[in-house]
Amino acid sequence: MKEISIHFTVNGKKVSLNVPSRKRLLDVLREDLGLTGTKEGCDVGECGACTVVMNGRAVHSCLVLAAQADGAEILTVEGLAQNGELYPLQKNFLEYGAVQCGFCIPGMLMSSYALIQENPHPGEEEIKEAIAGNLCRCTGYKQIIQAVEATVKR
Amino acid sequence: MKASPKEFRVDAAEKLSGATSYIRDEQIPGLWYGTTVRSPHPRARIREIHLDPHFDWNTVTIVTAQDIPNNYVAMLENDMPFLAEKVVNYVGEPVALIAAPTRAEAEEAKKHLRVDYEPLPAILDMLEAEKSSIKLFGENNLFKEIVIEKGNLETAREKAAAVVELEARTGYQEHLYLEPQGMIAIPEKDRVILKGSLQCPYYVKNALTTMFAGLKHITVIQAPTGGAFGGKEDFPSLLAGHAALLAVKSGHPIAMFYDREEDVQVTTKRHPSYHHDVAYVDQEGCLLGLDLHLWLDGGAYCTLSQVVLARAALTATGSYYVPNVRIHAKAVATNTVPSGAFRGFGGPQAVFAMEMLMEKIAQRLGLPPHEVRRKNLIKEGQDTATEQVLKYSVSARETFEDVLQESDYEQKYRQYQEWNKPILEKLRKGEYPKSNRHDRLRGIGLAAFLHGAGFTGTGENKIQGKIRVELTAEGKPLIFSAQTEMGQGEQTAFRKILSDALYIDRDDVLLAEVNTDKVPDSGPTVASRTTMVVGSLLVDAAEEIIQQLSYRLKEEQGVQFDYRRGYFYGGEQILSFREVAQKYAGLTVEKQYHHPPIIKFDDIRWKGDAYPVFSWAAAVAEVEVDPVTFEIRVVRYFTTHEIGKAINYNQAVAQIEGGSLQGIGYALYEKIKLQNGKFDISGFTDYIIPATTETPEFQVKILENPYPFGPFGAKGLGELPFVGAAPAVLSALWMIFGKEFNHLPVLPEDLLQLFSKQKNTEG
Ligand code: FES
Ligand code: FES
Numbered sequence: 001m002k003e004i005s006i007h008f009t010v011n012g013k014k015v016s017l018n019v020p021s022r023k024r025l026l027d028v029l030r031e032d033l034g035l036t037g038t039k040e041g042c043d044v045g046e047c048g049a050c051t052v053v054m055n056g057r058a059v060h061s062c063l064v065l066a067a068q069a070d071g072a073e074i075l076t077v078e079g080l081a082q083n084g085e086l087y088p089l090q091k092n093f094l095e096y097g098a099v100q101c102g103f104c105i106p107g108m109l110m111s112s113y114a115l116i117q118e119n120p121h122p123g124e125e126e127i128k129e130a131i132a133g134n135l136c137r138c139t140g141y142k143q144i145i146q147a148v149e150a151t152v153k154r
Numbered sequence: 155m156k157a158s159p160k161e162f163r164v165d166a167a168e169k170l171s172g173a174t175s176y177i178r179d180e181q182i183p184g185l186w187y188g189t190t191v192r193s194p195h196p197r198a199r200i201r202e203i204h205l206d207p208h209f210d211w212n213t214v215t216i217v218t219a220q221d222i223p224n225n226y227v228a229m230l231e232n233d234m235p236f237l238a239e240k241v242v243n244y245v246g247e248p249v250a251l252i253a254a255p256t257r258a259e260a261e262e263a264k265k266h267l268r269v270d271y272e273p274l275p276a277i278l279d280m281l282e283a284e285k286s287s288i289k290l291f292g293e294n295n296l297f298k299e300i301v302i303e304k305g306n307l308e309t310a311r312e313k314a315a316a317v318v319e320l321e322a323r324t325g326y327q328e329h330l331y332l333e334p335q336g337m338i339a340i341p342e343k344d345r346v347i348l349k350g351s352l353q354c355p356y357y358v359k360n361a362l363t364t365m366f367a368g369l370k371h372i373t374v375i376q377a378p379t380g381g382a383f384g385g386k387e388d389f390p391s392l393l394a395g396h397a398a399l400l401a402v403k404s405g406h407p408i409a410m411f412y413d414r415e416e417d418v419q420v421t422t423k424r425h426p427s428y429h430h431d432v433a434y435v436d437q438e439g440c441l442l443g444l445d446l447h448l449w450l451d452g453g454a455y456c457t458l459s460q461v462v463l464a465r466a467a468l469t470a471t472g473s474y475y476v477p478n479v480r481i482h483a484k485a486v487a488t489n490t491v492p493s494g495a496f497r498g499f500g501g502p503q504a505v506f507a508m509e510m511l512m513e514k515i516a517q518r519l520g521l522p523p524h525e526v527r528r529k530n531l532i533k534e535g536q537d538t539a540t541e542q543v544l545k546y547s548v549s550a551r552e553t554f555e556d557v558l559q560e561s562d563y564e565q566k567y568r569q570y571q572e573w574n575k576p577i578l579e580k581l582r583k584g585e586y587p588k589s590n591r592h593d594r595l596r597g598i599g600l601a602a603f604l605h606g607a608g609f610t611g612t613g614e615n616k617i618q619g620k621i622r623v624e625l626t627a628e629g630k631p632l633i634f635s636a637q638t639e640m641g642q643g644e645q646t647a648f649r650k651i652l653s654d655a656l657y658i659d660r661d662d663v664l665l666a667e668v669n670t671d672k673v674p675d676s677g678p679t680v681a682s683r684t685t686m687v688v689g690s691l692l693v694d695a696a697e698e699i700i701q702q703l704s705y706r707l708k709e710e711q712g713v714q715f716d717y718r719r720g721y722f723y724g725g726e727q728i729l730s731f732r733e734v735a736q737k738y739a740g741l742t743v744e745k746q747y748h749h750p751p752i753i754k755f756d757d758i759r760w761k762g763d764a765y766p767v768f769s770w771a772a773a774v775a776e777v778e779v780d781p782v783t784f785e786i787r788v789v790r791y792f793t794t795h796e797i798g799k800a801i802n803y804n805q806a807v808a809q810i811e812g813g814s815l816q817g818i819g820y821a822l823y824e825k826i827k828l829q830n831g832k833f834d835i836s837g838f839t840d841y842i843i844p845a846t847t848e849t850p851e852f853q854v855k856i857l858e859n860p861y862p863f864g865p866f867g868a869k870g871l872g873e874l875p876f877v878g879a880a881p882a883v884l885s886a887l888w889m890i891f892g893k894e895f896n897h898l899p900v901l902p903e904d905l906l907q908l909f910s911k912q913k914n915t916e917g
Binding site: 030034035036037038039040041042043044046047049076077078080081086090093094095096097099100101102103104105106109128129131132133134135136137138139140141142143145150 | 156157159161162163165166167169170171172173174175176178179181329330331332333334378379380381382383413414640641642643804805808809811812814815816837838839843845846847849852
């Protein structure tokens with residue numbers, strides 16, 4: 001497979017890599033950069049577990065090719081907490097009991113983060129819509145939605 | 155609701171920061187990847203495994219049946235091979251394994267391996283299994299047959315004002331845990347280490363020790379597990395066997411990581427069921443007798459079907475008292491993917507059939523469905539089908555009345571019936587049913603349900619789960635148990651139970667890694683037994699720790715010490731638990747479970763205390779149906795649960811909502827069909843589970859009614875919420891359409907058919 005060289009910013013750090021051009025962004029993050037917080041649940045853009053924020057928008061990193069990430073600014077779950085302090089969104093997930101097995105959680109956080117960036121005061125329906133592509137098999141979504149609501153009320 | 159910091163889950167912060175290392179996140183140098191060669195036939199003879207002579211096989215490792223010392227997965231029956239040798243019995247059955255340094259190389263090698271098969275006739279219908287000339291298991295393809303009898307059905311028949319008969323069916327269900335199955339095997343000289351996403355470390359250890367005929371020491375470590383729901387109870391033993399075989403033969407650590415498609419195609423599913431039930435009732439709707447027949451499709455190999463069947467049979471009369479009963483249950487073998495454990499474990503199928511029978515009785519007698527249920531709900535002092543007298547913690551009635559009130563069931567039932575009339579009228583006439591874009595048919599349905607907590611029958615006494623607690627140098631108790639965290643909150647519950655029992659801070663209780671070299675076998679994490687059964691051992695351990703510490707203080711200081719709320723008081727001294735524990739660091743307490751002696755079960759005659767206690771619940775589902783598209787949505791879901799005592803209230807509520815939503819999926823979305831023995835699903839695209847947009851507004855209430863032998867009165871919770879959701883949703887469809895709904899799932903096309911049929915018969 002053809003190798004290409006790409007440059008982008010991840011969690012505020014600049015990175016340059018040589019990777020096969022058809023490698024998925026998900027694998028670049030997990031394998032080349034060791035950012036394993038981003039999860040894979042399906043590989044076809046249906047579960048949302050692999051969601052990261054790219055140039056301000058939530059994307060399925062299993063559907064993004066490395067080449068498409070060239071020049072982009074990317075935020076993953078590892079980039080949310082600052083100096084070991086959970087980001088407010090994370091704190092609310094903790095406090096509202098939104099986490100069970102945790103496998104969907106990084107994706108949930110990133111979709112919610114992108115929503116709040118774009119719309120600082122979303123209503124319940126907008127929150128539900130924003131995370132409708134993030135599937136969770138453990139919860140009934142209620143605590144997740146409440147945690148996002150609590151974050152935007154602050 | 156925001157929880158108090160003391161209630162936060164102990165595993166949440168790490169999961170939120172992305173630091174939790176699930177099995178696919180492990181960085182293991184020299185890791186190879188395994189792949190599985192599978193049968194495309196539901197049944198066939200294996201003629202030959204053919205390796206392409208032009209391919210360089212030196213770079214990969216291949217394992218076939220010949221490489222396996224004991225080629226069966228040790229479980230209830232040892233009928234399932236790790237790799238098929240002469241015959242394959244289902245589509246997807248493993249035939250050979252290949253490992254290579256990368257996944258791509260392993261997949262490439264797979265293309266050069268060809269298996270020649272001679273296809274054979276197969277059993278694909280569970281109702282044909284028993285009489286089939288094809289023999290898959292024993293003489294009649296029955297993994298198990300159970301007959302439970304109480305009273306005399308003849309008397310019921312004679313007195314009955316009505317005889318109500320129901321046929322019902324439920325379909326497959328896939329667990330669809332967000333993290334697919336994954337296992338890593340690391341070979342050492344005389345030992346193999348297995349690390350993976352799993353529920354029952356000792357099941358894996360026993361299966362692999364047997365597979366290697368005792369020649370290898372097996373160490374099993376649980377990795378953080380991204381959901382399981384029973385799907386990681388029995389299946390990981392097979393997967394671990396595959397990883398271990400490749401690891402030992404290749405000398406490399408091996409990863410067996412299923413992608414989603416492989417996972418949904420070949421892993422276990424919830425048992426499909428068929429029911430044929432007869433109820434004898436008086437004109438008031440009181441049950442005089444029940445004659446229940448049920449079949450479970452176990453698939454090609456037994457796995458846990460025998461115990462799933464037992465739970466189904468023992469749950470068949472639901473939350474009701476019946477004086478005369480006969481239950482006849484069979485688990486059969488077919489040429490399909492083996493069915494396995496799934497939250498509820500046979501209970502959901504049984505309760506579904508019973509609840510639909512209740513609907514039919516109500517319909518036949520012209521009585522409101524809640525009245526018929528109310529008349530028959532079991533109460534303290536009455537007995538079950540196995541003549542188990544319910545002595546304590548019985549709340550069938552309390553949960554039922556509570557949820558009716560919370561949901562305003564009766565009022566809404568009447569209101570919605572009125573509301574629906576004009577819409578139904580138009581539908582019947584074949585007119586456009588909506589006068590307004592937002593017009594929907596409105597339904598309200600209910601279900602009463604229960605779950606027997608802990609293992610069925612004598613199971614707990616056979617396992618005799620053990621735990622150990624040690625005091626560390628820092629004076630913190632460290633818990634050693636084989637119970638696993640898979641999202642349900644075990645770690646939080648265990649630390650809370652022990653810290654509450656000792657009156658110390660939750661953060662001062664530690665949990666040892668689940669590693670079979672270190673933790674004793676406290677039994678599997680299944681059957682809603684972790685909190686109730688193993689949790690009770692923690693309370694016992696706490697008592698003994700206090701006793702021993704007090705005794706040692708007295709020995710040393712010559713005065714009597716009493717322990718109260720975190721402090722030892724003796725003579726002039728007040729010593730904190732921490733100080734004393736530090737002083738006697740290393741103190742170890744072991745506890746082993748035995749059923750309270752008053753609980754007795756005869757598993758030959760199926761008489762007695764099938765479960766130490768039951769957890770109780772009732773639910774009301776409000777459903778809307780679009781009269782044009784027949785899209786069905788649950789808009790509100792009320793449920794009241796009685797689980798003895800909630801150890802962590804907020805998490806119990808969250809667990810109830812999650813379980814209910816899975817049950818709603820089972821009722822309305824999750825459908826799998828077989829096409830010549832092959833499942834017609836590939837993942838989230840064609841197997842729909844509820845997303846936020848399909849999720850109702852939940853209103854959950856928890857009642858307390860302590861179980862004397864549970865920790866602080868707690869009973870099992872994990873499975874219960876699932877059990878009643880599907881029948882509650884379908885009850886709402888009975889209410890709207892006044893028709894019989896007797897199968898799961900119900901999809902819009904089923905409703906559409908109702909009307910096309912109706913038009914045909916009426917027109
Ligand atoms: S892994 Fe990307 S959406 Fe599922
Ligand atoms: S918490 Fe398990 S999938 Fe969402």
